[in-house]
Amino acid sequence: MNDTYDVAVIGGGLLGCATAYYLARAGAGVLLLEKNQIGRHASGQNAGSLHFQLEYRMIEQGRKAAREAARALPLHLDAITAWRDLPQEIGEDCGVVQNGGIMLAETPHQIGLLTEKAELERSLGLDVTLLEGPALREHAPYLSTKVTAAAYMPHEGKANPRLVTPALARAAAARGAEIRVRSPLTELIRGAGRWRLGCADGFRARAQTVVIAAGVWTDQVAGMADVRLPVTPVALQMLATARTAPFLPHLVQHVGRRLSLKQTAEGNVLIGGGWPSAFVIREGRTDVDSPPGLRHSSITGNLDAASVIPGIRPLPVLRAWSGMTTLTPDQLPLIGEVPRRPGLYAATGGSAFTLGPTYARLLSETILTGTASLPLGPYSPARFGFLNAA
Incomplete structure (x- = not known):
């Protein structure tokens, strides 16, 4: 093993970089692993909308689906303030309007x-x-x-997606987070009370906690820990x-x-x-x-x-x-600890660009203190726990 960390974050998009930032700001020892480059995938390819109203996709399936999607509106309300304060907090403009x-x-x-x-x-x-x-x-x-x-x-x-994620990565690194790019994760195994991580470039590490913020690769990373997440x-x-x-x-x-x-x-x-x-x-x-x-x-x-x-x-x-x-199947976010996998957290789904800073802060609060400033129960991976027998 090369290094030991408090938290390893898998994924260098907006969500992963924001999570690394909030954790490092609180003094945690953070490793961020990105398989390509920071912001290379969804976080840099979307159009940067900050849409706090329910979107068309949330209402096109009728009243029941709309009311289910509306369970995430407390996160939308929080994200309004999160985006307003973000440029001043990290010291970069990021095109937030x-x-x-x-x-x-x-x-x-x-x-x-x-x-x-x-x-x-x-x-x-x-x-x-x-x-x-x-x-x-x-x-x-x-x-x-x-x-x-x-x-x-x-x-x-709106925000500029090409500016936001690199700015968050710089803010995380300035507070002590170690960021490794072009380092695809190939191994994620629980043992002796910690997670062991292995990468294709030969890097090895241990971490007390792992956050999966890997976007469309969420199910692949979770699968390394013998977990199925319906994303x-x-x-x-x-x-x-x-x-x-x-x-x-x-x-x-x-x-x-x-x-x-x-x-x-x-x-x-x-x-x-x-x-x-x-x-x-x-x-x-x-x-x-x-x-x-x-x-x-x-x-x-x-x-x-x-x-x-x-x-x-x-x-x-x-x-x-x-x-x-x-x-996710219910269009709600997936945020929180994975059942029967101590110290393994996931964050994805929903409007992950618009709500990314909120997801990251709430997840960081949960990891650091055991609770978040907003209830995360409705978005917990536990609602899909029936998919995992082990």
Whole structure:
């Protein structure tokens, strides 16, 4: 064995780097292992939305599914403050802007969904206001006349995904965390009251506690500890337009269609919202080590959904790219200690970019003190404990 640590964090995305930061800030001896480069995967490939309202994917399956997804809203409320304070806390700007967000409706049915969603969110403490008529036009003059209502949330916004994760890694390292890149984990075994870790580059270590923050590789890492976690990789794609003058101050979503829009500080419009890309399949299995391929139908469908903002139509699309994220069967996050595996924690699922700083802080509190400042019971891996017999 080369080294011994209090906590080993597996995964160098936003969630892993933020967890390493909070733990190191509290004085823990932290090792962070990343198989590639910091922020190379989902954390650097998403569009950087900070969406605290319930997303389209959370409500498209009906009231029951929406109410289940709403169990994570306490985390959303916490994340509003977490993102507001993050730049000052780590001393880097990271492109965090919280100018507000709106979710659109075009038809009477969609207005009904929007109203019901807003009532649910307000009952759980989210500041959401319904806008119609002149109030909507005054607030968002860039919208098509087809849009008849919108739910406005003042704290939504964006961050620059290419800046946030490296900044958190630097903040963690400045507080003593050891960060190893290009060091894929190959062994995770419990013995003599500690976890033994082995990497493909020959590095070996021991740790009292291990945090799996490995995104789409969560199930693979958990499998090394003989644990099954029901996390599903999801392949998505996004678009970026040419630069134009500032005209879109808000994060824009849609209650009845897959759509997420925002304008960067440089003037490009980023267009997404959950449109699928195509996984690479090898020997009948999903290959999460290969970038998903683009789908032409997703590009055209995404641009059609974006037509609710006429100013986007003349803008040429400069780039389309794909990325991956993870979801759990109930769409709730997976945060906490794994049953029957002392000192093994996992964090993934849900809106892991938007909620990443909150996940990381709450998980760090749990590891350091045995409890978190918000209840994590609804998101515990224990709810899937029936999948593990040993």
